[in-house]
Amino acid sequence: MPAVSSKGARMPESPIRKLVPYAEIAYKNNKTVYHLNIGQPDIKSPQIAMDAVAHHNLEILAYTRSEGSEPYREKIAAYYNRNNIMVNASDIIVTTGGSEALLFAMGTIADQEDEIIIPEPFYANYNGFATASGIKIVPVISKIEDNFALPPISEFEKLITPKTKAILICNPGNPTGYLYSKEEIESLAKIVKKHNLFLVADEVYREFTYDGLKHYSILEMEGIAENGIIIDSVSKRYSMCGARIGCLVSRNKEVIQTALKFAQARLSPPTFAQIASEAALNTPQSYFDEVIVEYKERRDILIELLEAIPGVQVGHPKGAFYCIAQLPVKDSDLFAQWLLEEFDVEGETVMVAPAAGFYSSEGVGKNQIRIAYVLEKESLIKAVNILKAALKEYRD
Numbered sequence: 001m002p003a004v005s006s007k008g009a010r011m012p013e014s015p016i017r018k019l020v021p022y023a024e025i026a027y028k029n030n031k032t033v034y035h036l037n038i039g040q041p042d043i044k045s046p047q048i049a050m051d052a053v054a055h056h057n058l059e060i061l062a063y064t065r066s067e068g069s070e071p072y073r074e075k076i077a078a079y080y081n082r083n084n085i086m087v088n089a090s091d092i093i094v095t096t097g098g099s100e101a102l103l104f105a106m107g108t109i110a111d112q113e114d115e116i117i118i119p120e121p122f123y124a125n126y127n128g129f130a131t132a133s134g135i136k137i138v139p140v141i142s143k144i145e146d147n148f149a150l151p152p153i154s155e156f157e158k159l160i161t162p163k164t165k166a167i168l169i170c171n172p173g174n175p176t177g178y179l180y181s182k183e184e185i186e187s188l189a190k191i192v193k194k195h196n197l198f199l200v201a202d203e204v205y206r207e208f209t210y211d212g213l214k215h216y217s218i219l220e221m222e223g224i225a226e227n228g229i230i231i232d233s234v235s236k237r238y239s240m241c242g243a244r245i246g247c248l249v250s251r252n253k254e255v256i257q258t259a260l261k262f263a264q265a266r267l268s269p270p271t272f273a274q275i276a277s278e279a280a281l282n283t284p285q286s287y288f289d290e291v292i293v294e295y296k297e298r299r300d301i302l303i304e305l306l307e308a309i310p311g312v313q314v315g316h317p318k319g320a321f322y323c324i325a326q327l328p329v330k331d332s333d334l335f336a337q338w339l340l341e342e343f344d345v346e347g348e349t350v351m352v353a354p355a356a357g358f359y360s361s362e363g364v365g366k367n368q369i370r371i372a373y374v375l376e377k378e379s380l381i382k383a384v385n386i387l388k389a390a391l392k393e394y395r396d
Protein backbone atom coordinates (compact mmCIF):
# COMPACT_ATOMS: atom_id res chain seq x y z
CA MET A 1 0.00 0.00 0.00
CA PRO A 2 1.37 3.47 -0.80
CA ALA A 3 2.34 5.38 2.35
CA VAL A 4 0.67 8.59 3.47
CA SER A 5 2.89 11.60 4.11
CA SER A 6 4.76 11.90 7.37
CA LYS A 7 3.20 15.35 7.67
CA GLY A 8 -0.23 13.75 7.38
CA ALA A 9 0.73 11.19 9.99
CA ARG A 10 1.81 14.02 12.29
CA MET A 11 -1.48 15.96 11.89
CA PRO A 12 -3.08 16.06 15.35
CA GLU A 13 -6.57 14.78 15.93
CA SER A 14 -9.04 17.43 17.07
CA PRO A 15 -9.43 17.05 20.86
CA ILE A 16 -12.95 18.35 20.39
CA ARG A 17 -14.03 15.83 17.79
CA LYS A 18 -11.99 12.76 18.63
CA LEU A 19 -14.46 11.54 21.25
CA VAL A 20 -17.30 11.50 18.72
CA PRO A 21 -17.18 7.67 18.25
CA TYR A 22 -17.75 7.27 22.02
CA ALA A 23 -20.65 9.71 21.85
CA GLU A 24 -22.09 7.54 19.05
CA ILE A 25 -21.94 4.55 21.41
CA ALA A 26 -23.72 6.61 24.09
CA TYR A 27 -26.48 7.51 21.59
CA LYS A 28 -26.83 3.85 20.57
CA ASN A 29 -27.31 3.04 24.24
CA ASN A 30 -30.14 5.61 24.28
CA LYS A 31 -28.25 8.03 26.51
CA THR A 32 -28.87 11.75 26.30
CA VAL A 33 -25.53 13.54 25.88
CA TYR A 34 -25.12 17.18 26.97
CA HIS A 35 -22.51 18.66 24.68
CA LEU A 36 -20.16 20.87 26.63
CA ASN A 37 -17.39 19.96 24.23
CA ILE A 38 -17.98 21.99 21.09
CA GLY A 39 -18.28 25.71 20.39
CA GLN A 40 -21.45 25.46 18.36
CA PRO A 41 -23.73 28.17 19.80
CA ASP A 42 -27.41 27.31 20.26
CA ILE A 43 -28.29 30.97 19.53
CA LYS A 44 -30.40 31.59 16.39
CA SER A 45 -28.61 33.13 13.40
CA PRO A 46 -29.93 36.63 12.57
CA GLN A 47 -33.14 36.35 10.50
CA ILE A 48 -31.88 39.12 8.24
CA ALA A 49 -29.03 36.85 7.09
CA MET A 50 -31.31 33.87 6.45
CA ASP A 51 -33.76 36.07 4.50
CA ALA A 52 -31.01 37.49 2.30
CA VAL A 53 -30.20 33.99 1.04
CA ALA A 54 -33.87 32.98 0.74
CA HIS A 55 -34.67 36.08 -1.35
CA HIS A 56 -31.56 36.27 -3.50
CA ASN A 57 -31.86 37.23 -7.16
CA LEU A 58 -28.87 35.37 -8.57
CA GLU A 59 -29.25 33.57 -11.89
CA ILE A 60 -25.82 32.00 -11.81
CA LEU A 61 -24.15 30.88 -8.61
CA ALA A 62 -20.83 32.26 -9.81
CA TYR A 63 -17.40 32.66 -8.23
CA THR A 64 -16.80 35.99 -6.54
CA ARG A 65 -13.49 37.82 -6.45
CA SER A 66 -10.78 35.84 -4.65
CA GLU A 67 -10.53 38.53 -1.95
CA GLY A 68 -14.30 38.47 -1.47
CA SER A 69 -17.05 40.55 -3.03
CA GLU A 70 -16.38 44.29 -3.14
CA PRO A 71 -19.65 45.41 -1.46
CA TYR A 72 -19.14 42.88 1.33
CA ARG A 73 -15.56 44.02 1.98
CA GLU A 74 -16.68 47.67 1.97
CA LYS A 75 -19.25 46.84 4.63
CA ILE A 76 -16.79 44.82 6.72
CA ALA A 77 -14.46 47.85 6.65
CA ALA A 78 -17.33 50.06 7.88
CA TYR A 79 -17.98 47.54 10.69
CA TYR A 80 -14.32 47.75 11.75
CA ASN A 81 -14.36 51.56 11.57
CA ARG A 82 -17.38 51.55 13.91
CA ASN A 83 -15.23 49.44 16.26
CA ASN A 84 -12.36 51.92 16.14
CA ILE A 85 -10.29 49.76 13.76
CA MET A 86 -9.37 52.06 10.89
CA VAL A 87 -9.02 49.82 7.84
CA ASN A 88 -10.51 49.88 4.37
CA ALA A 89 -11.76 47.24 1.96
CA SER A 90 -8.32 46.80 0.40
CA ASP A 91 -6.96 45.67 3.80
CA ILE A 92 -9.40 42.73 3.93
CA ILE A 93 -9.41 39.28 2.35
CA VAL A 94 -12.60 37.29 2.82
CA THR A 95 -11.87 33.66 3.62
CA THR A 96 -13.68 30.38 4.05
CA GLY A 97 -14.04 30.75 7.80
CA GLY A 98 -11.50 32.05 10.26
CA SER A 99 -9.86 28.66 9.72
CA GLU A 100 -8.75 29.56 6.21
CA ALA A 101 -7.64 33.01 7.40
CA LEU A 102 -5.35 31.24 9.88
CA LEU A 103 -3.94 29.00 7.16
CA PHE A 104 -3.37 31.96 4.83
CA ALA A 105 -1.76 33.94 7.64
CA MET A 106 0.66 31.13 8.46
CA GLY A 107 1.44 30.59 4.77
CA THR A 108 2.00 34.31 4.33
CA ILE A 109 4.34 34.97 7.24
CA ALA A 110 6.30 31.79 7.90
CA ASP A 111 8.45 29.28 6.02
CA GLN A 112 9.03 25.62 6.83
CA GLU A 113 10.48 25.29 10.35
CA ASP A 114 9.91 28.92 11.24
CA GLU A 115 8.51 29.47 14.72
CA ILE A 116 5.40 31.15 16.08
CA ILE A 117 5.09 31.84 19.80
CA ILE A 118 1.62 31.23 21.21
CA PRO A 119 0.41 31.51 24.80
CA GLU A 120 -1.05 28.14 25.73
CA PRO A 121 -3.59 26.72 26.24
CA PHE A 122 -4.67 27.81 22.76
CA TYR A 123 -7.32 26.97 20.16
CA ALA A 124 -6.41 23.38 19.36
CA ASN A 125 -6.59 23.73 15.59
CA TYR A 126 -3.57 26.08 15.65
CA ASN A 127 -1.64 22.82 16.07
CA GLY A 128 -3.21 21.40 12.92
CA PHE A 129 -2.68 24.54 10.83
CA ALA A 130 0.93 24.80 12.00
CA THR A 131 1.60 21.14 11.15
CA ALA A 132 -0.01 21.56 7.72
CA SER A 133 2.19 24.63 7.13
CA GLY A 134 5.38 23.01 8.45
CA ILE A 135 5.64 25.63 11.20
CA LYS A 136 6.80 25.03 14.75
CA ILE A 137 4.62 26.31 17.56
CA VAL A 138 6.62 27.53 20.53
CA PRO A 139 4.30 27.64 23.53
CA VAL A 140 4.53 30.05 26.42
CA ILE A 141 2.51 28.72 29.32
CA SER A 142 -0.26 30.79 30.87
CA LYS A 143 -1.57 29.47 34.16
CA ILE A 144 -4.97 28.75 35.62
CA GLU A 145 -3.78 30.31 38.92
CA ASP A 146 -3.31 33.63 37.03
CA ASN A 147 -6.63 33.14 35.25
CA PHE A 148 -4.60 32.66 32.03
CA ALA A 149 -3.41 36.27 31.90
CA LEU A 150 -0.66 37.13 29.44
CA PRO A 151 2.60 35.56 30.67
CA PRO A 152 5.34 38.13 31.50
CA ILE A 153 6.91 39.63 28.36
CA SER A 154 10.28 38.37 29.60
CA GLU A 155 8.96 34.80 29.05
CA PHE A 156 8.27 35.64 25.39
CA GLU A 157 11.67 37.25 24.96
CA LYS A 158 13.39 34.12 26.25
CA LEU A 159 11.78 32.15 23.42
CA ILE A 160 12.60 34.46 20.51
CA THR A 161 15.15 32.96 18.09
CA PRO A 162 16.23 33.89 14.55
CA LYS A 163 13.44 31.54 13.36
CA THR A 164 10.67 33.35 15.25
CA LYS A 165 8.27 35.06 12.85
CA ALA A 166 5.26 35.94 14.94
CA ILE A 167 3.37 35.96 18.18
CA LEU A 168 -0.16 34.63 17.87
CA ILE A 169 -2.83 35.43 20.44
CA CYS A 170 -6.51 34.63 20.70
CA ASN A 171 -8.49 37.48 22.25
CA PRO A 172 -10.88 36.80 23.93
CA GLY A 173 -9.41 33.36 24.35
CA ASN A 174 -10.63 29.98 23.31
CA PRO A 175 -10.31 27.87 25.49
CA THR A 176 -9.58 30.19 28.44
CA GLY A 177 -12.13 33.00 28.03
CA TYR A 178 -9.35 35.41 29.02
CA LEU A 179 -9.69 38.95 27.67
CA TYR A 180 -6.35 40.73 27.21
CA SER A 181 -6.25 44.26 28.61
CA LYS A 182 -5.16 47.28 26.58
CA GLU A 183 -1.90 47.26 28.57
CA GLU A 184 -1.23 43.60 27.72
CA ILE A 185 -1.85 44.28 24.02
CA GLU A 186 0.44 47.30 24.16
CA SER A 187 3.21 45.26 25.75
CA LEU A 188 2.90 42.72 22.93
CA ALA A 189 3.04 45.54 20.39
CA LYS A 190 6.29 46.75 21.90
CA ILE A 191 7.95 43.36 21.72
CA VAL A 192 6.90 42.65 18.12
CA LYS A 193 8.20 46.08 17.09
CA LYS A 194 11.45 45.52 18.95
CA HIS A 195 12.09 42.10 17.37
CA ASN A 196 10.48 42.83 13.99
CA LEU A 197 7.81 40.13 14.29
CA PHE A 198 4.21 39.82 13.19
CA LEU A 199 1.46 40.01 15.79
CA VAL A 200 -1.45 37.82 14.73
CA ALA A 201 -4.62 38.26 16.76
CA ASP A 202 -7.49 35.84 16.44
CA GLU A 203 -10.39 38.08 17.38
CA VAL A 204 -13.32 35.88 16.34
CA TYR A 205 -14.96 36.33 19.77
CA ARG A 206 -14.53 40.15 19.81
CA GLU A 207 -18.20 40.88 20.63
CA PHE A 208 -18.39 38.47 23.57
CA THR A 209 -17.06 40.33 26.59
CA TYR A 210 -18.62 40.54 30.05
CA ASP A 211 -18.61 42.58 33.24
CA GLY A 212 -18.56 45.86 31.33
CA LEU A 213 -15.12 45.08 29.85
CA LYS A 214 -14.36 46.16 26.29
CA HIS A 215 -12.33 44.28 23.73
CA TYR A 216 -9.19 46.10 22.59
CA SER A 217 -8.08 45.11 19.10
CA ILE A 218 -4.44 45.04 18.02
CA LEU A 219 -5.37 47.23 15.05
CA GLU A 220 -6.79 49.94 17.30
CA MET A 221 -3.20 50.65 18.18
CA GLU A 222 -1.05 53.15 16.30
CA GLY A 223 2.38 52.12 15.13
CA ILE A 224 1.99 48.42 14.39
CA ALA A 225 0.39 48.73 10.95
CA GLU A 226 3.20 46.64 9.44
CA ASN A 227 3.10 43.95 12.13
CA GLY A 228 -0.58 43.39 12.85
CA ILE A 229 -2.84 40.76 11.30
CA ILE A 230 -6.38 40.09 12.52
CA ILE A 231 -8.13 36.76 12.03
CA ASP A 232 -11.89 37.10 12.06
CA SER A 233 -15.05 35.11 11.42
CA VAL A 234 -18.84 35.34 11.27
CA SER A 235 -19.15 31.87 12.82
CA LYS A 236 -19.60 32.88 16.45
CA ARG A 237 -20.45 36.57 16.05
CA TYR A 238 -23.72 35.80 14.29
CA SER A 239 -23.99 32.14 15.25
CA MET A 240 -23.34 31.32 11.58
CA CYS A 241 -20.73 28.56 11.90
CA GLY A 242 -22.05 26.79 8.80
CA ALA A 243 -21.67 29.85 6.58
CA ARG A 244 -17.90 29.27 6.52
CA ILE A 245 -16.98 32.93 6.18
CA GLY A 246 -14.15 34.79 7.87
CA CYS A 247 -11.48 37.25 6.93
CA LEU A 248 -7.85 38.23 7.26
CA VAL A 249 -7.19 41.91 7.93
CA SER A 250 -3.92 43.79 7.77
CA ARG A 251 -2.67 47.26 6.93
CA ASN A 252 0.56 45.66 5.71
CA LYS A 253 0.14 45.74 1.91
CA GLU A 254 2.71 43.01 1.34
CA VAL A 255 0.83 40.70 3.71
CA ILE A 256 -2.42 41.34 1.84
CA GLN A 257 -0.82 40.90 -1.59
CA THR A 258 0.74 37.61 -0.47
CA ALA A 259 -2.39 36.28 1.23
CA LEU A 260 -4.31 37.17 -1.93
CA LYS A 261 -2.18 34.67 -3.89
CA PHE A 262 -3.27 31.92 -1.50
CA ALA A 263 -6.84 33.15 -1.96
CA GLN A 264 -6.51 33.07 -5.74
CA ALA A 265 -5.33 29.46 -5.61
CA ARG A 266 -8.63 28.43 -4.05
CA LEU A 267 -10.56 30.79 -6.40
CA SER A 268 -13.17 32.37 -4.13
CA PRO A 269 -15.02 32.17 -0.83
CA PRO A 270 -18.59 30.78 -1.02
CA THR A 271 -21.05 33.12 -2.74
CA PHE A 272 -24.28 32.42 -0.83
CA ALA A 273 -22.45 32.62 2.46
CA GLN A 274 -21.07 36.05 1.55
CA ILE A 275 -24.63 37.19 0.82
CA ALA A 276 -25.72 35.97 4.27
CA SER A 277 -22.67 37.48 5.97
CA GLU A 278 -23.10 40.85 4.23
CA ALA A 279 -26.72 40.99 5.42
CA ALA A 280 -25.67 39.89 8.91
CA LEU A 281 -23.67 43.11 9.20
CA ASN A 282 -27.02 44.90 9.52
CA THR A 283 -27.87 42.90 12.65
CA PRO A 284 -29.10 45.38 15.26
CA GLN A 285 -27.08 45.95 18.43
CA SER A 286 -30.05 44.63 20.43
CA TYR A 287 -29.26 41.10 19.07
CA PHE A 288 -25.78 41.24 20.62
CA ASP A 289 -27.03 42.84 23.81
CA GLU A 290 -29.43 39.92 24.33
CA VAL A 291 -26.87 37.28 23.40
CA ILE A 292 -24.27 38.76 25.74
CA VAL A 293 -26.73 38.86 28.67
CA GLU A 294 -27.55 35.21 27.96
CA TYR A 295 -23.89 34.11 27.84
CA LYS A 296 -23.05 36.11 30.95
CA GLU A 297 -25.85 34.45 32.91
CA ARG A 298 -24.70 31.03 31.72
CA ARG A 299 -21.10 31.82 32.67
CA ASP A 300 -22.08 32.95 36.15
CA ILE A 301 -24.12 29.80 36.83
CA LEU A 302 -21.48 27.53 35.35
CA ILE A 303 -18.58 28.99 37.33
CA GLU A 304 -20.55 29.01 40.58
CA LEU A 305 -21.60 25.36 40.18
CA LEU A 306 -18.16 24.17 39.07
CA GLU A 307 -16.42 25.91 41.97
CA ALA A 308 -18.77 24.18 44.39
CA ILE A 309 -17.49 20.75 43.27
CA PRO A 310 -14.76 19.49 45.62
CA GLY A 311 -11.33 19.51 43.99
CA VAL A 312 -12.34 21.53 40.92
CA GLN A 313 -10.52 24.74 40.01
CA VAL A 314 -11.86 27.02 37.29
CA GLY A 315 -10.48 29.91 35.24
CA HIS A 316 -12.82 32.89 35.30
CA PRO A 317 -13.72 33.81 31.72
CA LYS A 318 -14.21 37.47 30.86
CA GLY A 319 -15.04 36.83 27.23
CA ALA A 320 -15.89 34.21 24.55
CA PHE A 321 -17.95 31.28 25.88
CA TYR A 322 -15.46 28.77 27.22
CA CYS A 323 -13.70 28.01 30.45
CA ILE A 324 -10.97 25.66 31.55
CA ALA A 325 -11.73 23.51 34.59
CA GLN A 326 -9.03 21.58 36.44
CA LEU A 327 -10.44 18.31 37.75
CA PRO A 328 -9.32 15.89 40.46
CA VAL A 329 -8.47 13.27 37.80
CA LYS A 330 -5.14 12.16 36.35
CA ASP A 331 -6.12 11.96 32.70
CA SER A 332 -9.12 13.88 31.43
CA ASP A 333 -9.01 11.98 28.09
CA LEU A 334 -9.82 8.76 29.92
CA PHE A 335 -12.35 10.52 32.14
CA ALA A 336 -14.16 12.04 29.13
CA GLN A 337 -14.27 8.62 27.43
CA TRP A 338 -15.57 6.96 30.62
CA LEU A 339 -18.33 9.60 30.87
CA LEU A 340 -19.62 8.53 27.48
CA GLU A 341 -19.01 4.81 27.68
CA GLU A 342 -19.75 3.89 31.24
CA PHE A 343 -21.46 6.65 33.14
CA ASP A 344 -24.93 8.14 33.22
CA VAL A 345 -27.40 9.67 35.63
CA GLU A 346 -30.85 8.39 34.70
CA GLY A 347 -29.81 7.91 31.08
CA GLU A 348 -28.01 11.25 30.76
CA THR A 349 -24.32 12.06 30.49
CA VAL A 350 -21.99 14.84 29.34
CA MET A 351 -19.35 15.23 26.69
CA VAL A 352 -16.39 17.49 27.50
CA ALA A 353 -13.21 18.41 25.62
CA PRO A 354 -10.03 17.11 27.30
CA ALA A 355 -7.71 20.09 27.55
CA ALA A 356 -4.35 18.43 26.79
CA GLY A 357 -5.03 19.00 23.08
CA PHE A 358 -5.14 22.75 23.74
CA TYR A 359 -1.51 22.67 24.86
CA SER A 360 1.53 21.85 22.77
CA SER A 361 3.78 21.28 25.81
CA GLU A 362 3.89 17.55 26.45
CA GLY A 363 1.93 16.39 29.49
CA VAL A 364 0.48 19.79 30.42
CA GLY A 365 -3.27 20.19 30.95
CA LYS A 366 -3.91 16.47 31.36
CA ASN A 367 -6.15 17.06 34.37
CA GLN A 368 -8.08 19.87 32.69
CA ILE A 369 -11.12 20.03 30.45
CA ARG A 370 -12.59 22.79 28.34
CA ILE A 371 -16.26 23.54 28.81
CA ALA A 372 -18.24 25.51 26.24
CA TYR A 373 -21.31 27.18 27.71
CA VAL A 374 -23.35 26.94 24.56
CA LEU A 375 -26.33 25.20 26.22
CA GLU A 376 -29.28 27.01 27.71
CA LYS A 377 -29.19 27.41 31.49
CA GLU A 378 -31.41 24.49 32.47
CA SER A 379 -29.33 22.01 30.45
CA LEU A 380 -26.11 23.59 31.68
CA ILE A 381 -27.17 23.08 35.30
CA LYS A 382 -28.12 19.45 34.59
CA ALA A 383 -24.81 18.89 32.79
CA VAL A 384 -22.71 20.25 35.67
CA ASN A 385 -24.65 18.16 38.18
CA ILE A 386 -23.90 15.08 36.07
CA LEU A 387 -20.23 16.06 36.04
CA LYS A 388 -20.31 16.42 39.81
CA ALA A 389 -21.87 12.97 40.26
CA ALA A 390 -19.35 11.50 37.84
CA LEU A 391 -16.36 12.95 39.70
CA LYS A 392 -17.68 11.40 42.90
CA GLU A 393 -17.83 7.96 41.30
CA TYR A 394 -14.78 8.04 39.02
CA ARG A 395 -11.57 6.24 39.97
CA ASP A 396 -8.41 6.82 37.92
Ligand SMILES: Cc1ncc(COP(=O)(O)O)c(C=O)c1O
Binds near residue numbers: 123233246
Ligand atom coordinates in the same frame (compact mmCIF):
# COMPACT_ATOMS: atom_id res chain seq x y z
C1 LIG B 1 -10.37 30.88 18.36
C2 LIG B 1 -10.95 30.39 17.09
N1 LIG B 1 -10.40 30.79 15.95
C3 LIG B 1 -10.86 30.36 14.78
C4 LIG B 1 -11.92 29.50 14.70
C5 LIG B 1 -12.35 29.05 13.37
O1 LIG B 1 -13.67 29.28 13.12
P1 LIG B 1 -14.34 29.30 11.70
O2 LIG B 1 -13.45 28.62 10.75
O3 LIG B 1 -15.65 28.65 11.88
O4 LIG B 1 -14.48 30.76 11.38
C6 LIG B 1 -12.53 29.06 15.88
C7 LIG B 1 -13.64 28.09 15.87
O5 LIG B 1 -14.09 27.57 16.85
C8 LIG B 1 -12.03 29.52 17.10
O6 LIG B 1 -12.56 29.14 18.27
